[in-house]
Amino acid sequence: MQPFAIAPSILSADFARLGEEVDNVLAAGADIVHFDVMDNHYVPNLTIGPMVCAALRKYGITAPIDAHLMVSPVDRIIGDFIEAGATYITFHPEATQHIDRSLQLIREGGCKAGLVFNPATPLDVLKYVMDKVDMVLLMSVNPGFGGQKFIPGTLNKLREARALIDASGRDIRLEIDGGVNVGNIREIAEAGADTFVAGSAIFNTPNYEEVIQKMRTELALARP
Ligand SMILES: O=C(CO)[C@@H](O)[C@H](O)COP(=O)(O)O
Numbered sequence: 001m002q003p004f005a006i007a008p009s010i011l012s013a014d015f016a017r018l019g020e021e022v023d024n025v026l027a028a029g030a031d032i033v034h035f036d037v038m039d040n041h042y043v044p045n046l047t048i049g050p051m052v053c054a055a056l057r058k059y060g061i062t063a064p065i066d067a068h069l070m071v072s073p074v075d076r077i078i079g080d081f082i083e084a085g086a087t088y089i090t091f092h093p094e095a096t097q098h099i100d101r102s103l104q105l106i107r108e109g110g111c112k113a114g115l116v117f118n119p120a121t122p123l124d125v126l127k128y129v130m131d132k133v134d135m136v137l138l139m140s141v142n143p144g145f146g147g148q149k150f151i152p153g154t155l156n157k158l159r160e161a162r163a164l165i166d167a168s169g170r171d172i173r174l175e176i177d178g179g180v181n182v183g184n185i186r187e188i189a190e191a192g193a194d195t196f197v198a199g200s201a202i203f204n205t206p207n208y209e210e211v212i213q214k215m216r217t218e219l220a221l222a223r224p
């Protein structure tokens with residue numbers, strides 16, 4: 001299992017001061033920058049694209065950037081995110097005709113590849129591409145918006161994903177995204193997640209360091 005990582009979703013950051021917000025959340029102890037890309041087609045919302053990712057790199061952000069692509073079709077934009085300096089590029093299996101090819105495109109570009117599963121999407125395809133993924137992301141809300149409530153059924157799905165990853169013997173991050181907060185992060189870790197996206201729980205508070213610290217305290221108490 002990978003060490004625990006906290007990945008603030010910049011969807012809930014102040015976009016007018018994005019560079020500063022990312023600097024602040026990293027200084028507060030975040031490990032990974034979670035970058036939500038929405039196209040108003042695959043999901044009913046529109047956010048930011050590769051130019052903003054490149055701008056963050058130019059501004060001086062060196063931390064891993066985890067580009068969560070809620071874009072369909074996804075293949076055309078993958079190259080732009082590789083160029084823009086993304087570290088992880090993840091996409092939803094429903095957003096491509098050819099899952100294996102999209103994973104390969106990401107890997108060939110030197111990025112880490114991940115598959116994202118919506119709350120009601122089965123994990124079935126995973127077993128055919130286990131050797132080509134570096135991250136599995138389980139959505140614990142329906143994608144499109146920050147600030148939603150964690151769907152409890154995701155805990156069982158996390159256990160299922162953890163078992164598949166462990167059986168593969170590969171170093172694959174298991175990320176959870178949606179409704180994560182100080183109150184539920186320990187239970188989510190105990191179900192098998194190692195990487196925790198949190199948007200509103202971090203950015204909607206005045207003190208990022210305090211909330212990230214509280215999350216780490218909870219994670220330290222998680223039973224393996
Ligand atoms: O991908 C998404 C939503 O589609 C997420 O990354 C959210 O932005 C997480 O926000 P919170 O639920 O933590 O507020």
Ligand SMILES: [Fe+2]
Nearest residue numbers: 009036068177
């Ligand atoms: Fe996300």
